[in-house]
Amino acid sequence: MPSDPSSGAKHTAIHFGAGNIGRGFIGPLLVKANFHVVFADVNTQLIDKINEQASYEVHYLEPRKPKPDHIENFSGVVSGSDQLERDISEEDTKLITTSVGIAVLKHVAPAIAKGLKRRKKEAGQSTINIIACENGQGATDTLKEEVYKHLEVDEDKKWIDEFVGFANCSVDRIVPPFEPEENENPLDVGVESFHEWVVDSNGLKGLSRSTKSLDIPGMKLTSDLPAYVQRKLYTLNCGHATAAYLGFILGLPTIYDAITNTSHIYPVVLGAMRESGAALLKKFPGVFSEQEHEAYIEKTLGRFKNSNVVDDVTRVGRQPLRKLGQNERLIGPMTSCGEYNLPMRNLAMGVAATLMYRNDEDDQAKEIKEKVDKVGIEKAVEDLTGFKKGSKEWEEIINALNVLKGWKEETENQGGKMTA
Numbered sequence: 001m002p003s004d005p006s007s008g009a010k011h012t013a014i015h016f017g018a019g020n021i022g023r024g025f026i027g028p029l030l031v032k033a034n035f036h037v038v039f040a041d042v043n044t045q046l047i048d049k050i051n052e053q054a055s056y057e058v059h060y061l062e063p064r065k066p067k068p069d070h071i072e073n074f075s076g077v078v079s080g081s082d083q084l085e086r087d088i089s090e091e092d093t094k095l096i097t098t099s100v101g102i103a104v105l106k107h108v109a110p111a112i113a114k115g116l117k118r119r120k121k122e123a124g125q126s127t128i129n130i131i132a133c134e135n136g137q138g139a140t141d142t143l144k145e146e147v148y149k150h151l152e153v154d155e156d157k158k159w160i161d162e163f164v165g166f167a168n169c170s171v172d173r174i175v176p177p178f179e180p181e182e183n184e185n186p187l188d189v190g191v192e193s194f195h196e197w198v199v200d201s202n203g204l205k206g207l208s209r210s211t212k213s214l215d216i217p218g219m220k221l222t223s224d225l226p227a228y229v230q231r232k233l234y235t236l237n238c239g240h241a242t243a244a245y246l247g248f249i250l251g252l253p254t255i256y257d258a259i260t261n262t263s264h265i266y267p268v269v270l271g272a273m274r275e276s277g278a279a280l281l282k283k284f285p286g287v288f289s290e291q292e293h294e295a296y297i298e299k300t301l302g303r304f305k306n307s308n309v310v311d312d313v314t315r316v317g318r319q320p321l322r323k324l325g326q327n328e329r330l331i332g333p334m335t336s337c338g339e340y341n342l343p344m345r346n347l348a349m350g351v352a353a354t355l356m357y358r359n360d361e362d363d364q365a366k367e368i369k370e371k372v373d374k375v376g377i378e379k380a381v382e383d384l385t386g387f388k389k390g391s392k393e394w395e396e397i398i399n400a401l402n403v404l405k406g407w408k409e410e411t412e413n414q415g416g417k418m419t420a
C-alpha cells in the first residue's frame with residue numbers, strides 16, 4: 001500500500017514480522033519518522049487485526065509509567081501475497097525491515113526478490129534500503145544472500161547492486177510478550193523505554209546529501225558496526241542468556257527473579273559480561289573506552305532489574321542451539337577470551353547452564369537433551385560448542401557443569417526454587 005497523502009506520511013516502509021520488536025520498536029520508530037508502515041506477517045489473524053485497528057498503544061514498562069505512545073498510520077499485508085509484491089515495487093516504498101528471527105530470513109527472501117524484480121520494471125531508478133533487525137551478526141548479509149538465490153537474471157542482480165542498499169544493524173530494546181487487558185487493543189505492546197538501533201552506514205544507499213543519513217530519528221549510523229553488534233550481542237544478550245539458563249536451574253521463572261538472586265546468579269552474569277567486555281575492548285581498540293563499557297554493563301544490568309518487565313526465562317532462553325552458535329552470545333565471547341588468553345570462568349557457567357536447559361516445548365532444548373543422553377556430557381560439550389576435549393574452554397565448561405550440579409541439588413533441597 002503506497003503512503004496515503006492525506007495521512008501526511010512521506011514514504012512507505014515494509015516491515016516483515018509484526019511481533020514484539022516489529023510493533024514495539026521498529027514499526028513505531030518508522031511511523032514517528034513519518035513513514036506509512038506496512039506490516040507483513042504470515043499470521044493472517046494478526047494481519048486482520050492490524051487492518052481492523054486504526055491505531056494501537058506502546059505502553060512503557062517503567063516504574064513511573066510514562067504516557068503510552070499512540071501509533072497510527074500502518075496497515076497489514078500477508079507475507080508472500082501479490083499485494084506485498086506490489087507494495088515492494090511501488091516507488092514510494094523506500095525501506096524494507098525485518099524482525100522475524102534470523103532463521104526465518106530465508107523464508108521472506110523469495111517475496112523480497114519477487115517484489116524487487118517488479119520494482120526494477122516499474123520504479124526504475126528509485127533506491128530502496130533493506131535492513132534485517134535480528135539478533136545475530138550479519139543478519140542483513142544473510143538476507144541478501146538468500147534474496148540473490150532467487151535472482152535468475154544477471155540484469156536483475158546488476159540493478160539490485162545499484163539501487164538496493166543492504167545494511168546490517170544492531171537492534172536493542174527488551175520487548176517481552178504483552179497481554180493486553182480485556183478492554184485494550186490486541187495490537188498493544190509493552191516495552192522498556194531504552195532503545196538503540198545502530199545501522200551500518202556503508203550498506204545504505206540514497207543518504208541525504210546534507211545530513212548523510214536517512215533522516216530517521218532513532219536510527220544511529222556508524223561505520224564501526226561489527227563493534228556495536230558484538231558489544232550488544234556479547235554483553236546484553238550474553239548476560240541475558242546466562243541469567244535465563246541459570247534462572248532455570250534455580251527454578252526462577254523470570255529474568256527479574258534470576259538477576260535479583262544475589263547469592264548465585266548476579267555475580268556470574270556480571271562476571272560473564274566483564275569477561276566478554278575485556279575481550280571486546282582488545283578486539284576493537286579505540287571504539288569504546290573501559291569506563292564507557294563498564295557503564296554499558298551497569299546500564300544493561302539495570303534494565304534486567306526492571307521489575308515492570310516481566311520476561312520469562314523461556315523467552316530469553318528460546319532456541320538454545322542457535323544461542324550456542326560460533327558467532328553467537330555464548331561461544332563467541334569465550335572464543336575471543338581464548339584468543340586473548342583472558343579469564344572465561346563466568347562465561348563457561350553460561351555455556352554449561354545452556355547445556356543443562358530442559359524444556360519440552362522448545363525443540364532445540366529437546367535436541368540438547370537427546371544429544372547429552374546419547375553421547376554423554378563430555379562429547380556433547382565438544383559437539384555442541386565446538387571446543388575440543390582438553391582445550392581450556394572445554395575444561396572450563398566441564399568445571400562449570402560440576403558447579404551447576406551442586407546448584408541444582410541445592411535448589412532441589414529448597415523445594416525447587418532458590419530465591420535471594
Ligand SMILES: NC(=O)c1ccc[n+]([C@@H]2O[C@H](COP(=O)([O-])OP(=O)(O)OC[C@H]3O[C@@H](n4cnc5c(N)ncnc54)[C@H](O)[C@@H]3O)[C@@H](O)[C@H]2O)c1
Pocket residue numbers: 016017018019020021022040041042043046079099100101102104107108133134135171172173174175176
Ligand atoms: N523481543 C525482543 O526483546 C527483541 C529485541 C531485539 C531483537 N529481537 C529480535 O527480533 C526478532 C523478532 O523477535 P520478536 O521477539 O519480535 O519475535 P516475535 O515472535 O514476537 O515476532 C516475530 C514475528 O515474525 C512473524 N513471522 C514468522 N515467519 C514469518 C514470515 N515468513 N514472514 C513474515 N513474518 C513472519 C511471526 O508471525 C511473528 O509475528 C528476532 O530476531 C529477535 O532476536 C527481539
Ligand SMILES: O=P(O)(O)OC[C@@H](O)[C@@H](O)[C@H](O)[C@H](O)CO
Pocket residue numbers: 135171172173174175236237240241315316317318319
Ligand atoms: O531474541 P533472542 O532469542 O535472540 O534473544 C532473547 C533476548 O535476549 C532478546 O530478545 C533481548 O530481549 C533483546 O535482544 C534486547 O534487545
